Amino acid sequence: MEPLSIIVAMNADRVIGKAGGLPWHIPEDLKHFRRVTKGHSIIMGRKTHDSIGRALPKRQNIVISRRINARFEGCDVVDTLQGAIKLARRNGDTEPMVIGGASIYSLALPLCTRIYLTLVDQKVDGDTFFPEVDFSEWNETARRFGQGVTFKTLERRCT
Numbered sequence: 001m002e003p004l005s006i007i008v009a010m011n012a013d014r015v016i017g018k019a020g021g022l023p024w025h026i027p028e029d030l031k032h033f034r035r036v037t038k039g040h041s042i043i044m045g046r047k048t049h050d051s052i053g054r055a056l057p058k059r060q061n062i063v064i065s066r067r068i069n070a071r072f073e074g075c076d077v078v079d080t081l082q083g084a085i086k087l088a089r090r091n092g093d094t095e096p097m098v099i100g101g102a103s104i105y106s107l108a109l110p111l112c113t114r115i116y117l118t119l120v121d122q123k124v125d126g127d128t129f130f131p132e133v134d135f136s137e138w139n140e141t142a143r144r145f146g147q148g149v150t151f152k153t154l155e156r157r158c159t
Contacts, residue, residue, distance in 0.1 A: 001111075001113055001156070002089070002113075003094060003095040003096075003113050003114065004085060004095070004096055004098070004108065004111050004112045004113055004114075005095055005096070005097045005098065005112060005113070005114040005115070005116060006097070006098045006105060006108055006109065006112045006114070006115045006116070007033060007036055007037060007097050007098070007099055007115075007116040008099075008100065008105065008115065008116070008117060008118070008130055009022070009024075009026070009029050009033075009117075009118035009120055009149075010117070010118070010119065010120065010129075010130045011119070011120045011121070011122055011123065011124060011126075012119070012121075012123075013123075013126070013129075014129045014130045014131075014132070015124055015125075015126030015128070015129060016100065016101070016102065016105075016126065016128050016129060016130050017051075017100075017101065017102070017126055017127065017128030018124065018125060018126040018127055018128065019127065020047065020050070020051050021051050022051075023122075023124040023125070023126050024120055024122055024124060026118075026120065026147075026148070026149060028146045028147055028149060029118050029120070029146075029149055032116075032118060032146075032151055033099075033118075036097070036116050037056070037059055037097050037099065038058050038059060039058060039059065040059055040060075040088075040093055040095060040096060040097045041059065041060040041061075041062055041084075041087070041088030041091065041093040041096040041097065042056060042059050042060070042061055042062065042096075042097050042098075042099045043062045043064065043081070043084040043085070043088065043096055043097065043098045043099065043104065043108075044061070044062070044063055044064070044098070044099045044100055044101070044104065045063070045064050045065075045100065045101045045103060045104040046063055046064065046065040046067070046070070046072075047101050048099060048100040048101045048104070049061070049063045049072055049075065054073070054074070055072070055073060055074025055075050060076065060088065060091055060093065061074060061075040061076065062075065062076045062077075062078060062084045062087055062088060062096075063075045063076070063077050063078075064077075064078055064079065064080065064081060064083075064084055064104060065077055065078075065079065066079060081098075081104060081107045081108060081111075084096070085111075095114070097116075098112065101128060102128050102129060102130065102131070105130055105131055106131045109131055109133065112156070113155065113156045114153065114154065114155055114156070115133075115138065115152075115153070115154040116151075116152075116153055117151070117152045117153075117154060118149050118150070118151055118152075119149065119150040119151075119152065120148065120149055121148045121149065121150070122148065135154075137156060137157055138154040138155065138156055138157060139154065139155050139156075139157055140152055140153070140154055141153050141154070141155050
């Protein structure tokens with residue numbers, strides 16, 4: 001299985017979003033996100049791109065949209081996850097990163113080999129959730145504690 005990563009911040013209830021944005025503002029997690037994704041292709045759905053509001057620098061931004069002829073400044077646009085992964089690999093990225101949202105995570109989870117998981121120690125209301133994960137299929141290879149967050153790296157177990 002070729003490397004494909006997911007990077008996500010969620011709480012214990014798997015909340016990842018609220019009203020089209022993040023339900024928290026954690027500068028330490030934003031720095032972690034920037035460090036992990038810098039130099040990689042980041043793959044996102046249109047709603048995630050809309051919530052960010054711009055192309056992120058020092059990364060190839062790939063937006064998945066069903067809208068024919070959709071255009072987003074500084075971004076490549078494709079209509080499928082497979083098309084996004086193929087484009088990232090063709091441009092030389094050996095570890096493309098899926099950054100959301102929920103429906104794109106659901107599509108990517110069976111294909112991904114690594115999860116960069118930020119566990120947020122906050123109880124928040126949300127309307128967008130990360131898909132359920134069978135953590136028995138994953139090995140934790142790194143863990144770091146931050147202010148109200150735990151950063152974990154999970155690698156898919158070979159079957």
